[in-house]
Amino acid sequence: MTHTMEHYHQSAGAIRSRLGGFTPKIALILGSGLGFLGDEVENPIAVDYKDIPHFKTSTAPGHKGRLVFGTLEGQNVAVMQGRMHHYEGYSYEEVAYAVRVLRLLGCDTLIVTNAAGCVRTDWQAGDLMLITDHIKMFSESPLRGENLPEFGPRFPDASHLYTPRLRQLAHEAAGELGIPLREGVYFYCYGPQYETPAEIRAARILGGDAVGMSTAPEVIVAGHCGMEVLGFTLLSNMAAGILDQPLSEQEVLDAAEAAREKFSGLIRACLRKL
Numbered sequence: 001m002t003h004t005m006e007h008y009h010q011s012a013g014a015i016r017s018r019l020g021g022f023t024p025k026i027a028l029i030l031g032s033g034l035g036f037l038g039d040e041v042e043n044p045i046a047v048d049y050k051d052i053p054h055f056k057t058s059t060a061p062g063h064k065g066r067l068v069f070g071t072l073e074g075q076n077v078a079v080m081q082g083r084m085h086h087y088e089g090y091s092y093e094e095v096a097y098a099v100r101v102l103r104l105l106g107c108d109t110l111i112v113t114n115a116a117g118c119v120r121t122d123w124q125a126g127d128l129m130l131i132t133d134h135i136k137m138f139s140e141s142p143l144r145g146e147n148l149p150e151f152g153p154r155f156p157d158a159s160h161l162y163t164p165r166l167r168q169l170a171h172e173a174a175g176e177l178g179i180p181l182r183e184g185v186y187f188y189c190y191g192p193q194y195e196t197p198a199e200i201r202a203a204r205i206l207g208g209d210a211v212g213m214s215t216a217p218e219v220i221v222a223g224h225c226g227m228e229v230l231g232f233t234l235l236s237n238m239a240a241g242i243l244d245q246p247l248s249e250q251e252v253l254d255a256a257e258a259a260r261e262k263f264s265g266l267i268r269a270c271l272r273k274l
């Protein structure tokens with residue numbers, strides 16, 4: 001279904017009525033197994049997706065399906081514990097619906113995290129990657145359909161979706177913490193099957209460094225409505241065909257668990273600098 005401005009305002013209004021005057025500024029979308037940061041929010045107000053009109057629920061493993069509002073490192077945040085994916089049956093517009101609602105609520109910055117397969121053979125599973133750009137050219141846009149000019153223009157520029165200033169800040173934060181931070185291009189594949197080895201070779205030729213099933217739709221919508229974006233990938237596994245072993249969801253969740261401290265330290269350091 002295509003949503004109108006009225007839908008977005010209804011969702012935002014329902015959430016606002018729960019926030020008692022609190023205004024979030026930074027939205028965080030936390031991916032597979034990385035939702036724990038939402039549990040660390042101070043003075044939390046949690047709103048379940050199912051209680052927000054027009055919101056979809058996230059069914060993916062390791063995704064709680066709620067928004068947590070409050071403060072982290074002194075910043076007013078809105079944390080999405082669990083995101084929606086196209087492979088769950090949602091349209092791209094539905095996948096990114098929450099981003100626009102958070103924009104209406106006051107967020108001007110989006111921090112996205114995900115777990116993804118490592119396409120580069122010279123990197124390792126467990127590494128963290130700052131997203132510099134993405135490739136999502138083989139599936140339709142979340143902006144398809146009638147444009148809503150209140151959010152942005154019909155043909156938005158996508159030259160700097162991952163805000164250069166924030167990328168610089170992330171590298172500084174990582175350097176201060178002594179956390180090695182790769183940077184590279186996120187190659188979007190819609191899943192839910194993991195890629196074939198041939199698809200991974202294709203992604204590599206096309207310039208992808210990591211491959212995953214999320215993030216790009218939300219970032220396109222965030223850029224459209226003028227938000228600054230910072231994106232991090234946990235390279236949870238070597239992509240298909242690199243190692244002689246099958247890919248599994250358990251491997252992804254185990255990697256997320258193992259990266260917990262590193263990941264939360266980095267995000268927190270970025271929040272302090274924002």
Ligand code: HPA
Binds near residue numbers: 115118212213238240
């Ligand atoms: N491919 C796609 N999505 C993923 C992967 C992968 O290898 N790992 C975690 N999410």
